[in-house]
Amino acid sequence: MTANTELAIRAVVRQDDAFALDVDLRLPAHGVTAILGPSGSGKTTLLRAVAGLSRPSPGRVALGDAVWQDETVWLPTHRRPIGFVFQEASLFDHLTVAGNLDFGHRRVPPARRRVALDQVIDLLGIGPLLDRRPARLSGGERQRVAIARALAASPALLLMDEPLAALDAARKAELLPYFERLAHDFNIPMLYVTHAIDEAAYLSQHLLLLEQGRCAAFGPTAQILARLDIAQGQGDGAGALLDGIVESTDAAYGLMSVRFGNDHTGHIRCLQTTPPRAAGSPVRLRILARDVSIALAPAQDTSILNIVPATVREIADTGTAQVLLRLNTHGMPLLARITRKSADTLALVPGMPVYAQIKGIAVLD
């Protein structure tokens, strides 16, 4: 799948005379595109339309040159080269784990297999489970097998319908890295439906925001998350993404130095990961708006490690006790949530140079 291939989706779905979905999209057919939205916003409906599990009317679905649906074409689900992972693992109870993996794999002609079973088993760490029945697996194990099963059918497009929603926080944390690795290792484009902004921030390069069945925003994830109108709807989850490069690690203090922004002029330090990252490796950081405060001069004698020069770009004042700011530092967006009183006291206006004091940084990958 080359970088300029597109997934074109035109889908109108009516439910009880209301529009459950009404979109006309061109999504990149590479990397991970997160589809984010509250429940009932049409995320699952969209995914099912792409899979052919429902038939939008009017509808058109095409991956590159391959048309799966338009006025004259209808490819049933089993003829579409997709992989689908449902919210509940939905393994076949009458088959072992190995039988489940083999189900899709052997239905793909050998010449068209791009994914080796061993490779999938290895990546998802399910080798020891192969002889077991699904009823004897834990929730996390089942979902890993379901992902492996979808991958084993050599899909040209992976569709994930809230694959982590049924799991507890610990299992989620355990599974997320697998998604990232499979997006990397197999180079299969992925549509990842979620209502959790963390998952979207962690995994995706592009983000599609759905609201009441319509596309509310679409673009590179970092840009979309930095939009104030969108961030306002995310509550405490509002935050900016910062893609950077590891510069060095400081083992004595357990810190890691990261360069970011235009010509890597930005510099920030955060907690080292285990295992430590090699210098030069890419890293994605997430900085929540509530962890960023504003000062007009760089503070001395402070415990805050990261104080970066920034420019105020936009202020969202909704008349409540807090305001949300969009800042720019070294060409990268940063969000800050401060009290309206502080904003007035500092007389903040767009274009003003300030210092952003960053208290917390999450290393995403």
Place this chain on the structure above:
Amino acid sequence: MDAASLATIRLSIELAAATTVILLAFGTPLAWWLARGSAHGLGRLRAPMRALVALPLVLPPSVLGFYLLLALGPNGPIGRVTQALGWGTLAFTFWGLLIGSIIYSLPFVVQPIVQAFEAIGNRPLEVAATLRAGPLDAFWRVALPLARPGLMTGAVMGFAHTLGEFGVVLMIGGNIPGQTRVLSVQIYDHVEALEYGAAHWLAGGMLLFALLALLAVHAVQARWHRKATA
């Protein structure tokens, strides 16, 4: 046990086995359609068809037998066809009995299978489709294996029920030794002739068989369950 009793037992088992096999063969697709068929077009007939399938449950067997007798007889619609084909009439033959048994035992085979197909739900079939399995492939490889307990219940119920039928048999089969005399009729004959000892042998045997059949179903299903969770 005398030769006449053995012939009766053999005939009963043959009838029950043939009925069960035929009902499984065409009752399974019928159950699939009733449970999961499209709601459009022909699907509109599903509700009346469900009622029709359940009818033998509530209809007195003698009523069913009476109408079948008329239909199979020389002036009935089926009788005319079989005569035109040179087969004569089917009333008071094994084949007439087989037709009666199939209709009479239909709900006992089809209903458990319908329930099993309904219990599977959409999801496993959707999953099968996303894994490149076409509708027929998914039916054989996913729906049938998952409905196995229902298929087995249907088979055992159909077999046992056919063994025990009485009213329909008496109406359309009569009581011809070696041809249409089955166990339940034979027991009735023994009791009427006050041959309680002979009746005990057959009745007790039927009772034992019914118990063993149900025990076997439970044992097999428990084993499947153990295997599924192993």
